[in-house]
Amino acid sequence: MSDTRAELVGRSNRLGSDPKNTNYAGGNTSAKGVDTDPVTGEPVELIWVKGSGGDLGTLTEAGLAVLRLDRFRALQNVYPGIDREDEMVAAFDYCLHGKGGAAPSIDTSMHALVDADHVDHLHPDSGIAIATAADGEALTATIFGDKVVWVPWRRPGFQLGLDIAAIKRDNPDAVGCILGGHGITAWGDTSEECEKNSLWIIDTAAAYIAEHGVAEPFGAVVPGYEALPEAERHAKAAALAPTIRGIASRDKVMVGDYNDSPEVLEFLSREKLLPLAELGTSCPDHFLRTKVKPMVLDLPASAGIEESIARLKELHELYRADYQAYYDAHADASSPAIRGADPLIVLVPGVGMFSYGANKQTARVAGEFYRNAINVMRGAEALSTYTPISDEEKFRIEYWALEEAKLQRMPKPKTHQGRIAFVTGAASGIGKAIATRLAAEGACVVVADLDLEKAQAAAAEIGNADVAVGVAANVADAAAVQAALDAAVLAFGGVDLVVNNAGLSIAKTLLETTEADWDLLHDVMSKGSFLVSRAAASVLIEQGLGGDIVYISSKNSVFAGPKNIAYSATKADQAHQVRLLAAELGEFGVRVNGINPDGVVRGSGIFSSGWGADRAKTYGVKEEDLGQFYADRTLLKREVVPESVADAVFVLTGPELSRTTGVHIPVDSGVAAAFLR
Incomplete structure (x- = not known):
C-alpha cells in the first residue's frame, strides 16, 4: 500500500472508530495523489475515496x-444540470482507474471536485x-467565523460537489463547511491537516453547544414518564417485545434490538418527546x-402490559396510514x-427503544442512528429550534432511484435470515452443532445451557453478539426457562x-432405576421440553409470525432397547408432545416436529459423562468402538454425528418443508x- 493510501486508511479508521465523529457506515474520506499508469508508464493523477456502503472505522484499501x-x-463539461444529475453516477464508472476498486459512492463529487488533496465528509452529532x-447559517458564522462556511441543504450528488468546490475556491481561509440538514465537510493539504480540521469543527461545535446551550433542551420531565427501575424496565420490555416485533414485521419479518441507554430514557421522559419525534430525523x-x-407509545411508564399492548396495536394502524399518506403525497410515476x-x-416511555432491521446488526445500527438523532435534536434545541429537512426532501432520498438500485444489488438473503433460534443444551454436542448450522444459514441464535459460561463460550465460537448469545437455562425450572426466553427476546x-x-x-435396568433417576430424566426432558415449549409458544403466538418448535427425541422413543427404561420413556413422552402441540399450535402457523437420532457418540456430552461406557458394556463392545x-x-452402515442432526433441523425448519x-x-x-409405523 502506498503512503497516500496508508495515510487515508489510517485517518479513516481513526475518525470512524469514534462515534462522536460519524455514525456507522456514514461519511467518506479521500486522498489525491500520483501513480504510474501501467499502460503508458506515465504519471497519472488519481483519487482514492471510500467506496459505496463502506464503513470508515473498518475501512481497508479494498474498500x-x-x-x-x-x-x-x-x-463538468458534460454535466446536464441538476434535474438530470443522477445520470452522473453511471458516468463515474468511466473514470475508474484499472479495475477501480470499490464502487464509487454518490458523494465522490464532493471529494474529486474540491481543490484539496485530502477531504473528509462526516456526520458528527454536534x-x-x-x-x-x-438559524444554522447564523450559528455557523458565530461559532466558526470565516473558517467554516454554511451550505444550504442540497441532496448529495454532482451539484453538491460543485457547490463545495466553489466554496473552497471563494473562501481561502475556510477549512470546511456545514452542510444544511446533513453534516460537515473539511479539507486539508495533508492527511494530518485534514483530520485536524475535521476534529476542530466537531469539537468546536460540541464545546459551543455545551457552553451556550440551555440546560433542559427537551423540556421538563413529564410525571409518570420517568425510567422504571432496571429490573422492572427489562421485565416490561420482554413482555412487550413480541407485540412490537409483530408490529415491525407485518410487511417483512424483522430482527430487533432493545436499548435503554440513559440518553434514550431521558428523551422518552421529557415534554418535547412527541413533537420532536413527529418531526423525524434529518441526516439522510x-x-x-x-x-x-x-412510533411512540403515548402512555406513561406505569401503564399495564395489556393496556400498552392494546395501544401499541392502535398506534400501529395509525402509523401505517400516516406512512402511506406520506408516500402518496410525494410519489410519482x-x-x-x-x-x-x-x-x-x-x-416506549420508561422502558426504552426497540429498533428493527433485516438482521441483528442492521437493527442495532438503526438504534444507534436514532440515538444519533436524539443527540442532534438535543444540540439543536439547546441553541435554537430543531428544523429537519422537509418530508418532500426526505422522500426524495428514501425513494431515490439510486438508493433503490443499491437495495436491488444486495445479495439474496440466506434461508434463515431474520429468524431467531432458541436452542437448549447447546453448549456442546448436538445442540452446538444445530446452533452453529442455523447461524451459518443466517439465523440469530440463542445458545441456552445449564452452564452459563459454557453457553457464552459456545456462542462466542459461533459468532459475535449480532449472531449468537449465550444464556443460562435450567429447563426443569419454570422461572429459569422464562428468564432465558426473556433474555432471548431482549437480545434479538x-x-x-x-x-x-x-x-x-x-x-x-428396571430394578436398578431409582425414583430419583426417573424424576431427573423426566424433569429435564419431559417437563423441560413442556416448559420451554409453553414459554416459547406465548411469544410465537403474540408475534403472529408463525414459527417452529423442534424436539430432538430419539429412535428410543419407538425402539425398545435393553436397560433403558427411564430414558426411553421420556423420549416417548417428547414424541407425543410433538403430535399434541402440532395439533394445538397449527392455527397460529407454528409447526411442531421431531427428530429421532440414533446414538450420537462423537462430541456428545451425554456419552462422555458415563452413558457411553454403560452402553458399551450393555452391548459388549469397547467404548471407543461404540460409534462404529x-x-x-x-x-446404511454410517455413523450419526451431531452435524447429521443439525442438517435435519436446517431442512425441517427451512422453506422446503413449510x-x-x-x-x-x-x-x-x-x-x-425403529421404523415409524
Whole structure:
C-alpha cells in the first residue's frame, strides 16, 4: 500500500472508530495523489475515496474506489444540470482507474471536485445539530467565523460537489463547511491537516453547544414518564417485545434490538418527546435506517402490559396510514414501490427503544442512528429550534432511484435470515452443532445451557453478539426457562425457532432405576421440553409470525432397547408432545416436529459423562468402538454425528418443508426396529 493510501486508511479508521465523529457506515474520506499508469508508464493523477456502503472505522484499501482525476473533472463539461444529475453516477464508472476498486459512492463529487488533496465528509452529532438548527447559517458564522462556511441543504450528488468546490475556491481561509440538514465537510493539504480540521469543527461545535446551550433542551420531565427501575424496565420490555416485533414485521419479518441507554430514557421522559419525534430525523444516513420518524407509545411508564399492548396495536394502524399518506403525497410515476409501512423505531416511555432491521446488526445500527438523532435534536434545541429537512426532501432520498438500485444489488438473503433460534443444551454436542448450522444459514441464535459460561463460550465460537448469545437455562425450572426466553427476546426481539435438545441419560435396568433417576430424566426432558415449549409458544403466538418448535427425541422413543427404561420413556413422552402441540399450535402457523437420532457418540456430552461406557458394556463392545457399533447395525452402515442432526433441523425448519408438521424424521442411518409405523 502506498503512503497516500496508508495515510487515508489510517485517518479513516481513526475518525470512524469514534462515534462522536460519524455514525456507522456514514461519511467518506479521500486522498489525491500520483501513480504510474501501467499502460503508458506515465504519471497519472488519481483519487482514492471510500467506496459505496463502506464503513470508515473498518475501512481497508479494498474498500477504496480509485478514479482518474482528469476524467472525473472533465465530467463538468458534460454535466446536464441538476434535474438530470443522477445520470452522473453511471458516468463515474468511466473514470475508474484499472479495475477501480470499490464502487464509487454518490458523494465522490464532493471529494474529486474540491481543490484539496485530502477531504473528509462526516456526520458528527454536534455538526448535524448546527446543520438542523433553524438559524444554522447564523450559528455557523458565530461559532466558526470565516473558517467554516454554511451550505444550504442540497441532496448529495454532482451539484453538491460543485457547490463545495466553489466554496473552497471563494473562501481561502475556510477549512470546511456545514452542510444544511446533513453534516460537515473539511479539507486539508495533508492527511494530518485534514483530520485536524475535521476534529476542530466537531469539537468546536460540541464545546459551543455545551457552553451556550440551555440546560433542559427537551423540556421538563413529564410525571409518570420517568425510567422504571432496571429490573422492572427489562421485565416490561420482554413482555412487550413480541407485540412490537409483530408490529415491525407485518410487511417483512424483522430482527430487533432493545436499548435503554440513559440518553434514550431521558428523551422518552421529557415534554418535547412527541413533537420532536413527529418531526423525524434529518441526516439522510439517519432516516434511511430509521424511517422518517418513529412510533411512540403515548402512555406513561406505569401503564399495564395489556393496556400498552392494546395501544401499541392502535398506534400501529395509525402509523401505517400516516406512512402511506406520506408516500402518496410525494410519489410519482417514476417512484419505486412503497417498501413497507411498519415502523423501524418504537419508543416506549420508561422502558426504552426497540429498533428493527433485516438482521441483528442492521437493527442495532438503526438504534444507534436514532440515538444519533436524539443527540442532534438535543444540540439543536439547546441553541435554537430543531428544523429537519422537509418530508418532500426526505422522500426524495428514501425513494431515490439510486438508493433503490443499491437495495436491488444486495445479495439474496440466506434461508434463515431474520429468524431467531432458541436452542437448549447447546453448549456442546448436538445442540452446538444445530446452533452453529442455523447461524451459518443466517439465523440469530440463542445458545441456552445449564452452564452459563459454557453457553457464552459456545456462542462466542459461533459468532459475535449480532449472531449468537449465550444464556443460562435450567429447563426443569419454570422461572429459569422464562428468564432465558426473556433474555432471548431482549437480545434479538423475539423467537421464531425453538429446539428442545437439552437432555441427559441414565442407563439402568428396571430394578436398578431409582425414583430419583426417573424424576431427573423426566424433569429435564419431559417437563423441560413442556416448559420451554409453553414459554416459547406465548411469544410465537403474540408475534403472529408463525414459527417452529423442534424436539430432538430419539429412535428410543419407538425402539425398545435393553436397560433403558427411564430414558426411553421420556423420549416417548417428547414424541407425543410433538403430535399434541402440532395439533394445538397449527392455527397460529407454528409447526411442531421431531427428530429421532440414533446414538450420537462423537462430541456428545451425554456419552462422555458415563452413558457411553454403560452402553458399551450393555452391548459388549469397547467404548471407543461404540460409534462404529451403532453404525454397523444400521442399514446404511454410517455413523450419526451431531452435524447429521443439525442438517435435519436446517431442512425441517427451512422453506422446503413449510407444509410439514406433527412428524418425526429418523436420523439413524436406518435402524429397522425403529421404523415409524
